Amino acid sequence: MTETSAARAARLAHLRGEKLRKGDPVALPLTLSSMFHLPGDPAGYAQYGRFSNPTWEAVEEMLGHLEGAPALGFPSGMAAIAAVFFGTLKAGDRVLLPSDGYYTTRVLADRFLTSYGISYDIRPTASFLDGGFEGYRLVFLETPANPSLDICDIAEVCRQAHAAGAMVVADNTTMTPFGQRPLDLGADIVVAADTKAPNGHSDILFGHVASRDKGVMQAISDWRKLAGGIPGPFEAWLLHRGLETLHVRFERMCDTAEMIAAKFAQHKLVARVRYPGLPDDPSHNLARAQMERFGFLMGLTLGSAETAERFIDGCALIQPATSFGGVHTSAERRARWGDSVDPGFIRLSIGCEPADELWTALDEALTQASG
Template sequence: MVHGFETRAIHAGQEPDPRTGAVIPPIYATSTYAQDGVGGLREGYEYSRSANPTRVALEECLASLEGGSRGLAFASGMAAEDTLLRTVMGPGDHLVIPDDAYGGTYRLVSRVVERWGVSWTSAPVSDVDAVRAALRPETKVVWVETPTNPLLNIADVEMLADAAHEVGALLVVDNTFATPYLQQPLFLGADVVVHSTTKYCGGHSDVVGGALVVADDELGERLAFHQNAIGGVAGPFDAWLVLRGLKTLAVRMEKHCDNAERVVTALMEHPRVADVLYPGMRTHPGHHLARQQMHRFGGMVAFRVAGGEEAAVQVCDRAQVFTLGESLGGVESLIEHPGRMTHASAAGSPLEVPEDLVRLSVGIESIDDILIDLEQALQL
C-alpha cells in the first residue's frame, strides 16, 4: 500500500522496536556491535561509521519522502555535498552551479573542489538556454537550487534534467528551501537531491545534518561506499532529532507558507521596500513554473530595502521577534543580511548578492507578532 506523505513521515523506516514495542526508534549510542563469530554480523551492523540503526531509520524515511531508492545521512549539508562531488567528479571534469548559489556551496566549489582539477561555470538556473550554453563534453554535474538561496529564483527541473542527461551529466537539486513536502525533484527527472537537514527537515534549530537521496541504486551504492570511506556521517542523536522533525514537517510547512504569504503582502505595500522576492507572487518571473513544481511556495522571503546596504543592515538590527542569525527553516523567524553573513564568501565574485538584500526565514509564531515586528524594523 502506498501511503500519503504525512503517514510516511511518521512511519517509514520506523517500525516499533521488535524487542520492547517502543513506537519511537531508539537512539543507538554505540560505536561498535558484538559479532556472532568472526564475520558473523547481526543484521549487517559492525561499526557505526558504516551503519547505525538510528541513522538507517532516518535514511529510509528520507528516501521514502523524496521518492528515491536510497537515502544517506551526513553530519552536515556540506559533508553531503563534499561526499557527492568526491564520488562523481575527478580531475578534468566540469561542474555548473547557480549564479546565485548558497555561499557555502560556492566556497566548496571555488576553494576546495577547484583544487582537485575540477573546473566550474556559474549560470542562471532559471534560464535553461544559459545552462545549456554552459555545458561542456566534460560536464559531469549540473547543480541547481530551486528556489535559489537567497534570490529565490526557480529552476525548471524537468528541462534541466534533459539538458544534463544529453551530455551525460547528473542533475543535482538542492531541495533544502522547498523540502520534500513542497517539491520532489526526483519525480521530475533529477538524479540526486541534497538537503541541509539542519533546516526544515530538523525544523527546530537544534541539530546540524545533511542528506543525499538518489534515484539510481548503483549510484546509491557508490555514494554509500564514499560515505563510509570519507566518514562524515550523522551521529545517532542527530539522526534521531532529524527523524523527529520529519514527523511534523507537513504541518509546519503549511504554517510557514501561510505566514510567509502574509509577510509578502505586507512588504509589497511598504514604502521602504524596493522589491520583494517570493515565487508565490504573480509578478515573480518563476511563478508559473513554481506552481507546476511545488505544492506551495515555502517560508523563505527576500526583499531589497530602499536606502541601500546600511538601511538593510539597520532593518536586521532592529528586528525583535525575528532573530538576527544565520541558517533557516526553524520554527522561529530569522532575519539576516546575506551580503555580510551567509553569502560573505561570494563577495567580489560573480555570485555576489545585492548589498541592500534582506533574507527572512518566516517562522510559525503568531502572524500578528511577525507583522508588527517587521513594521517597526522598517520604520525610518
C-alpha cells in the first residue's frame, strides 16, 4: 500500500532519530570538510568531499523518504536537470521538452545538447500526448507547467512513452512530493528545484534527482562525482532544516491558495485566473485525478502590463521576486522574461501569511492598481 502524505510527514522529522546513539546531537551536525581521516584501506569510508559528505547524505535520505526512491542532491534544480541529460543521453538521441515549461531547460538543450549531437523537439503541456513518442530516447514533462500551469496526464504519457521505448523525466518543482508523486504514476526519474518550497526560506539553491532505476541512479551519481556538480554541505544543512517543516508550510500555502484563487475568480478586475483547484479551470478534472493538492501557484491576468506591475509593487504582502515557494507571498510579471504569456499575466506564489490578512492586502492593491 502506498504510504500517505500524513504518514510520510510524520516520520520525516524522525529519520535522523532512528539512528541516534545515546549522547548524539538531535539536530543534524554541519560537516564542513573536504578531507576525511583515511589510513589504510579506504573502502567503505568517507574519502573526499567531491565523493560524499555526511550532511548531504542526511538530506538525500529525507528526499528519498519523501519521493519513495533513492535521491541525489545537486547545487540547483538546473544542475539536477543537467545531470539527467548528460548522465543518460548520448549522440543521436532525441528529446521531447515542454514548450511552456521552465525556459532554462529549453535553453540548455538548445545551447549544449545540440552541440553533442542530441536533438530536441518541443510540445505544449496541455497537448503533450498529441503526436506520440516514437523516436524519443527521453520525454521530459513539467506539470503543472511553469508559468502557464497547464497540466498533462502523467500516467498516460508514461504508458505511451514506455511503449515507444522512451524514458520519462518529470519536473515536479511546482508541486513537491506532498502535492504530486510522478514516480508512483509511472515516471522513471523525478527532478526538482528544492530552492523553492522544500527549503522554503529563499536562502539557498538546491536540487535533486530521484529514481527507482538503479542503473539510472548509478549513471547520474557517476556523472556528479566526475563532473563535480555537487551540493554544498551548508546548503544541504539548511535544506534539511527546511524539509522538517515542508508539510506544515505546504498545507498552509495550498489552503490559502484555494481560498484566494476562488476570490480572484469572482473579482471584476481580474481578466482570468489559472489555478488547477478551480472547478472551471481547464485542468481541474485531471488535477483531481493525479494531484494530492492543487498547489500554491496561480496565474492572474490583469488588463495591462502596467496594471500588473502596479499591483505587484503596491501590495505590502507581495515580495516582487523571480522565484516561488517561500514563506512570503511573491509575484512577478512573467512576460518580462520572454515567456509566451499575456503582458498582464502574473505568476503569484502564495506564502504562509494569515489568509484573511493576505486577501485583504491583495484586494486593496488590485483596486488601487486598476483605479
